[in-house]
Amino acid sequence: MSQNQISPRKLPVQARARATWEAIVEAAAQLLSASGLAGFNTNAVAMRAGVSVGTLYQYFPNKDALMVALIAREQAARADALGRIVESVEEETLEKGVTILIDASVAGEQERPQLSRILDQEEARLPVSGLLRSSHAALDAHIARFLQPHFSMVPECKRQEMGRTMRVIARALIDDAINLDPPDTERARFESRTAILGYLDKHRPQP
Template sequence: MARRPLIKPRKIATQRRSRATVDALVEATARILVKEGFDKASTNRIAAVAGVSVGSLYQYFPSKEALVAAVIERHQQEIMQMVRRELAGVLTESVEKAVHKLVTVAVKAHRVDPKLHRVLAEQIPRVGKLEKLETFNRENFALFSTYLEMHRDELRIDDLGLASFVCVTAIEALTHNAVLHYSRMLSDETMEALVEEAARLVTGYLKR
């Protein structure tokens, strides 16, 4: 049985110079993934693009998979910060407004560096299970479950946990495919119409 690659950093950079080295390595990894793909992202190639030695790379990262994991974590943090900011106050909104905002924010999240987002979505299974992604998903489900609980009297469904799963999964799947795979085919007007239709679909499932 093949050993799973190590994806945790060897050590955390604390000084300004070491943080700059790590940032350069992570940024170089992201650029290579977008332009050349996972298979071309060797540690030698990453070090060369970052302008550091391979020895310096191995001081912080045990493998290229660890570097890809660092890129995923950085990208995920950027998305999480945006989502939290955009959804602040959503718990007090009506069902119609809250669902529309959730779909709109999901589209916006997938538009955060979409080329990198697409590559990472494809490479995550090759890198391994990442706790940060699980945490992000749990956070979305928890927020939506809290919202449904607060608005239970307006809803036709009884199993709020199942409803949260259905809604969040449907919104994620729809917006992921629309933004990352069909964006060239969808005009801004069509994308806005898609948001409206998706919001109508989810609201119709939830409301009495």
């Protein structure tokens, strides 16, 4: 699958076009949350968005392009949310801050659990590695900023590496527990917090 096949036909500039674009992408999210991939097609998305399928095709050439736009939207929202949380915990202890970050991650996965699972699958299927690298770099930078007051003697590049490790640990453990039937949110929180604080303890300055 080429990049052209998953690129939007045009990007909205005016407010009305932007609202239409967002309505279509949100309709895709709602449809996936309610019906999964089996019910996901351009006709169904257009109907849910309240637009004609012709209008949808003005922006997206196919449902894969629409899926990529949804992935990009959700990744950007995740990075923005993390940035706001990091700002809110600047005065907290390391342990409290890690707990708040993990709680927010678990809550985020629980908002639309089926959508989260589907997007994970689609990220592996579609050629979106560049998009994900950019998104992950933004997440890692936010986590590195969270670490700065607690690891001020650690070089910035090392804090970026620590941020990446924290993100990977949390994602793996949270996904594993959330995808259980039923989801085990307490396990997700406990295992993520224990693993991340244990990892960070190895990097604390020695007296």
